[in-house]
Amino acid sequence: MLTERVAAFIERELLLAPRQKVVVGVSGGPDSLCLLHCLCALGYAPLAAHLDHRLRPHSWRDAQTVLRVARRLGVPAVVQRLQPGSLKDTPGSLEEAARAVRYQFLVEEARRWGTDRIATGHTADDQAETVVMHFLRGAGVSGLGGMRPRTPMDTWSSFETTQDVELVRPLLEIRRDQTVAYCREVGLRPRQDPTNRDTTFRRNRIRHELLPSLATYNPGIVDVLQRTSRVMQEADEWTAGQVRAAVPRVVIAAEPRAVVLQRKAFLAEPAPIQAGLVASAARHLRPGLRDFGFEAVEAFRTFVARAGQGHRIQLPGGLELVDEGDVIRLMRLGEAAVVSGWPQLVSASGERLPVPGRLDLQAGAAIYAGEPEVPPRDVRGAGPGLAVNAWVDASRLSEPLTVRPPRPGDRMRPLGMRGRRKIADVFNSMRIPPPARAMWPVIWSGERVVWLVGLRIGDDFRLESTTREGIRLQLKGLEYLP
Amino acid sequence: MLTERVAAFIERELLLAPRQKVVVGVSGGPDSLCLLHCLCALGYAPLAAHLDHRLRPHSWRDAQTVLRVARRLGVPAVVQRLQPGSLKDTPGSLEEAARAVRYQFLVEEARRWGTDRIATGHTADDQAETVVMHFLRGAGVSGLGGMRPRTPMDTWSSFETTQDVELVRPLLEIRRDQTVAYCREVGLRPRQDPTNRDTTFRRNRIRHELLPSLATYNPGIVDVLQRTSRVMQEADEWTAGQVRAAVPRVVIAAEPRAVVLQRKAFLAEPAPIQAGLVASAARHLRPGLRDFGFEAVEAFRTFVARAGQGHRIQLPGGLELVDEGDVIRLMRLGEAAVVSGWPQLVSASGERLPVPGRLDLQAGAAIYAGEPEVPPRDVRGAGPGLAVNAWVDASRLSEPLTVRPPRPGDRMRPLGMRGRRKIADVFNSMRIPPPARAMWPVIWSGERVVWLVGLRIGDDFRLESTTREGIRLQLKGLEYLP
Numbered sequence: 013m014l015t016e017r018v019a020a021f022i023e024r025e026l027l028l029a030p031r032q033k034v035v036v037g038v039s040g041g042p043d044s045l046c047l048l049h050c051l052c053a054l055g056y057a058p059l060a061a062h063l064d065h066r067l068r069p070h071s072w073r074d075a076q077t078v079l080r081v082a083r084r085l086g087v088p089a090v091v092q093r094l095q096p097g098s099l100k101d102t103p104g105s106l107e108e109a110a111r112a113v114r115y116q117f118l119v120e121e122a123r124r125w126g127t128d129r130i131a132t133g134h135t136a137d138d139q140a141e142t143v144v145m146h147f148l149r150g151a152g153v154s155g156l157g158g159m160r161p162r163t164p165m166d167t168w169s170s171f172e173t174t175q176d177v178e179l180v181r182p183l184l185e186i187r188r189d190q191t192v193a194y195c196r197e198v199g200l201r202p203r204q205d206p207t208n209r210d211t212t213f214r215r216n217r218i219r220h221e222l223l224p225s226l227a228t229y230n231p232g233i234v235d236v237l238q239r240t241s242r243v244m245q246e247a248d249e250w251t252a253g254q255v256r257a258a259v260p261r262v263v264i265a266a267e268p269r270a271v272v273l274q275r276k277a278f279l280a281e282p283a284p285i286q287a288g289l290v291a292s293a294a295r296h297l298r299p300g301l302r303d304f305g306f307e308a309v310e311a312f313r314t315f316v317a318r319a320g321q322g323h324r325i326q327l328p329g330g331l332e333l334v335d336e337g338d339v340i341r342l343m344r345l346g347e348a349a350v351v352s353g354w355p356q357l358v359s360a361s362g363e364r365l366p367v368p369g370r371l372d373l374q375a376g377a378a379i380y381a382g383e384p385e386v387p388p389r390d391v392r393g394a395g396p397g398l399a400v401n402a403w404v405d406a407s408r409l410s411e412p413l414t415v416r417p418p419r420p421g422d423r424m425r426p427l428g429m430r431g432r433r434k435i436a437d438v439f440n441s442m443r444i445p446p447p448a449r450a451m452w453p454v455i456w457s458g459e460r461v462v463w464l465v466g467l468r469i470g471d472d473f474r475l476e477s478t479t480r481e482g483i484r485l486q487l488k489g490l491e492y493l494p
Numbered sequence: 495m496l497t498e499r500v501a502a503f504i505e506r507e508l509l510l511a512p513r514q515k516v517v518v519g520v521s522g523g524p525d526s527l528c529l530l531h532c533l534c535a536l537g538y539a540p541l542a543a544h545l546d547h548r549l550r551p552h553s554w555r556d557a558q559t560v561l562r563v564a565r566r567l568g569v570p571a572v573v574q575r576l577q578p579g580s581l582k583d584t585p586g587s588l589e590e591a592a593r594a595v596r597y598q599f600l601v602e603e604a605r606r607w608g609t610d611r612i613a614t615g616h617t618a619d620d621q622a623e624t625v626v627m628h629f630l631r632g633a634g635v636s637g638l639g640g641m642r643p644r645t646p647m648d649t650w651s652s653f654e655t656t657q658d659v660e661l662v663r664p665l666l667e668i669r670r671d672q673t674v675a676y677c678r679e680v681g682l683r684p685r686q687d688p689t690n691r692d693t694t695f696r697r698n699r700i701r702h703e704l705l706p707s708l709a710t711y712n713p714g715i716v717d718v719l720q721r722t723s724r725v726m727q728e729a730d731e732w733t734a735g736q737v738r739a740a741v742p743r744v745v746i747a748a749e750p751r752a753v754v755l756q757r758k759a760f761l762a763e764p765a766p767i768q769a770g771l772v773a774s775a776a777r778h779l780r781p782g783l784r785d786f787g788f789e790a791v792e793a794f795r796t797f798v799a800r801a802g803q804g805h806r807i808q809l810p811g812g813l814e815l816v817d818e819g820d821v822i823r824l825m826r827l828g829e830a831a832v833v834s835g836w837p838q839l840v841s842a843s844g845e846r847l848p849v850p851g852r853l854d855l856q857a858g859a860a861i862y863a864g865e866p867e868v869p870p871r872d873v874r875g876a877g878p879g880l881a882v883n884a885w886v887d888a889s890r891l892s893e894p895l896t897v898r899p900p901r902p903g904d905r906m907r908p909l910g911m912r913g914r915r916k917i918a919d920v921f922n923s924m925r926i927p928p929p930a931r932a933m934w935p936v937i938w939s940g941e942r943v944v945w946l947v948g949l950r951i952g953d954d955f956r957l958e959s960t961t962r963e964g965i966r967l968q969l970k971g972l973e974y975l976p
Contacts (some may be wrong), residue, residue: 282731
């Protein structure tokens with residue numbers, strides 16, 4: 013009966029192909045033993061994997077239980093023991109660290125065992141606890157969806173390239189007491205209290221105090237929350253599809269370190285799509301981001317709606333939002349070195365720019381210097397935004413030209429101005445975001461600025477009516493020119 | 495400060511126009527007194543309305559408080575006292591009855607006072623309680639949205655034509671203790687325990703036990719739930735728009751007593767749209783329906799997906815779902831008399847059909863009998879579905895023709911068949927839903943069936959090669975012919 017329900021769930025949610033290999037995380041408790049037994053009974057090829065965190069004395073008994081059951085079922089098993097205290101140096105709470113290490117272990121075993129599936133014994137009761145936890149913390153549709161039947165492992169952050177492995181939860185609609193009964197029926201003896209190490213203090217209180225209290229209001233609370241999670245998952249999945257469909261309307265560029273949005277298009281979207289776009293953009297820049305909640309989304313939306321009322325704010329997760337007029341740029345905070353959409357040097361150490369010749373910038377962009385030639389008659393000054401062309405007087409240049417970022421205090425004489433100005437002030441007046449300035453390319457002739465690339469020509473090198481030979485400097489290959 | 499926040503909320507949610515008249519439900523407690531005072535301070539024109547349910551001794555003191563405060567503020571006030579015990583005869587719980595009477599009172603006062611707005615003092619704490627109640631009961635996106643800042647009064651069921659009045663809740667983002675503090679500041683003395691009569695035992699427990707307990711997990715729980723409700727309202731509003739857009743794709747007919755859906759089109763919609771369509775259809779048929787939850791939606795979807803596996807089920811709210819092959823019909827249960835989309839008599843008592851002449855059916859449909867004339871050569875038998883034309887041999891008819899529904903046991907000889915069959919069996923073979931049968935028009939000549947309208951011609955009256963004069967019978971004006 014239980015195996016049939018599990019089989020139906022696996023089929024409905026496409027969790028496993030028939031006879032597929034799967035690494036099962038087995039703690040030794042009733043849920044995971046039930047899962048292991050079920051998967052055997054249903055003809056899958058499980059590997060029982062147990063990580064002994066050695067956080068408690070006698071934890072090896074859990075491992076022994078797992079090995080004994082695996083032997084009885086005739087399935088391979090692997091146990092890994094952590095060095096005592098090895099978790100203490102990791103950042104974050106002990107529980108989070110233990111979980112991260114455990115999942116990493118499961119993923120590695122999956123690779124070794126030659127499968128892309130790992131399975132855990134999370135039940136409907138775990139789901140109810142998760143939904144309640146999210147409800148208490150404040151959650152939208154996605155959060156109230158709780159645990160998904162299948163989850164690509166990249167959403168577990170901290171691992172780099174784990175997209176290939178999926179975590180599946182075949183018991184997600186089974187009650188915990190049903191797994192206990194199942195173990196009894198098939199003669200398995202789970203560990204009495206194989207302290208689910210996933211279980212933080214908070215979760216324990218929710219399990220042992222809050223959910224029983226909620227059951228006095230509604231005895232069917234676990235079933236209700238399991239259905240709530242399912243409805244929310246459906247709504248979330250659908251919304252996610254609509255958000256993906258909105259991306260081309262709203263997002264101009266999604267680079268590894270910046271996402272650029274069109275303000276008007278963003279504001280034209282309905283609120284849930286806006287929220288989804290914000291969350292996607294944030295996750296794009298910070299794949300492991302977990303605490304990008306209501307306030308952040310609200311702050312983002314308010315910022316975008318109030319054009320010009322302030323031109324940058326910080327958001328949770330180490331993100332920064334920059335108002336650039338018609339477009340809004342979401343960036344990783346403090347990553348001055350690489351800013352997409354702006355010209356950025358590969359190295360700060362100073363490079364030669366041959367004439368004629370080129371110098372490669374980051375992200376496929378480059379600066380070109382042309383052959384000396386008769387300059388065109390009407391060369392206009394730069395309008396707003398980046399100028400991709402600059403003509404300078406060849407006769408005034410002293411080669412070799414060098415290209416390096418501005419240093420604090422560096423000055424230049426912008427075209428048409430008498431005095432010298434700090435390059436920082438030029439950046440300010442052009443509203444160039446500070447993270448983009450540190451690697452901004454500046455072309456120097458000796459100690460004088462020839463071209464603050466894309467922004468200002470040095471007045472010392474401007475074309476005169478008497479100029480016979482000019483050099484054309486060009487900025488090419490920027491994906492997005494504001 | 496509080497008045498400014500209320501003003502901003504009223505503006506953001508478009509609750510009231512400047513200086514608009516509004517009937518305020520005032521219990522005498524801090525929330526409603528605060529609301530009354532605020533609305534005065536903000537320049538609106540409130541009328542204080544108090545209903546004394548006389549459910550407790552000394553309830554008149556609440557009324558006195560309301561009248562005293564209104565006098566002090568210089569606003570008109572009205573108090574209505576129920577007859578003691580007058581609520582006891584109403585169906586449902588006492589609380590529900592009290593609430594229904596109270597809102598009816600407010601709506602009536604609004605009409606009298608010449609406004610389309612009534613206001614209540616629901617706070618962010620009430621909202622949190624509502625969200626928790628819905629969460630415990632099992633709710634989707636819409637339910638977790640809790641109370642809306644504005645609600646058309648027709649959603650309060652039980653009243654017939656109240657769409658013109660809207661209920662607004664200007665304090666929905668204000669905390670309860672802030673209303674208490676406000677009253678203290680402006681020198682109002684609310685009733686100590688003006689037992690919010692909206693407060694059922696369940697809600698009282700949630701207020702006094704559960705929410706304080708949840709606050710031990712998250713001290714900001716009320717704010718969190720207020721934001722949850724807002725996010726859910728946004729998601730719900732957007733989904734509702736998408737559901738409305740899906741209606742023309744899926745719904746063939748939405749009559750007062752039946753909604754007809756295209757099966758394939760329904761199945762092609764994503765799950766949240768399906769759920770929304772089901773809920774809309776149910777509310778369309780039963781405007782006051784409140785308990786059409788998960789299971790009903792799930793049952794509906796399962797029913798539609800499993801074509802032919804059973805051809806009718808009952809749903810909560812007195813609804814019935816009928817499988818008609820390519821279409822699915824949702825009907826009010828037991829309302830056999832009027833079924834949209836099928837030909838239905840106005841009266842069961844038997845009517846004359848003159849030749850030539852017409853007989854009106856329900857919903858604008860009619861049966862026509864033509865002049866006797868030479869019949870066409872090739873009259874085909876009816877294919878699947880309703881036949882709107884029937885030719886019969888004029889010489890065999892004995893006038894007057896009568897039209898009445900079939901009675902149990904009535905038989906006919908369908909065209910081309912030797913024996914006589916029960917009309918009920920003909921209905922079965924044609925899959926006519928039973929609710930449509932009781933008022934189905936049958937044309938009789940004496941005791942013999944001339945035409946089971948739309949379905950079968952009586953063999954006794956069939957055209958022969960020797961027929962010189964035929965009569966054309968027609969069914970016209972049915973909105974939907976399956």
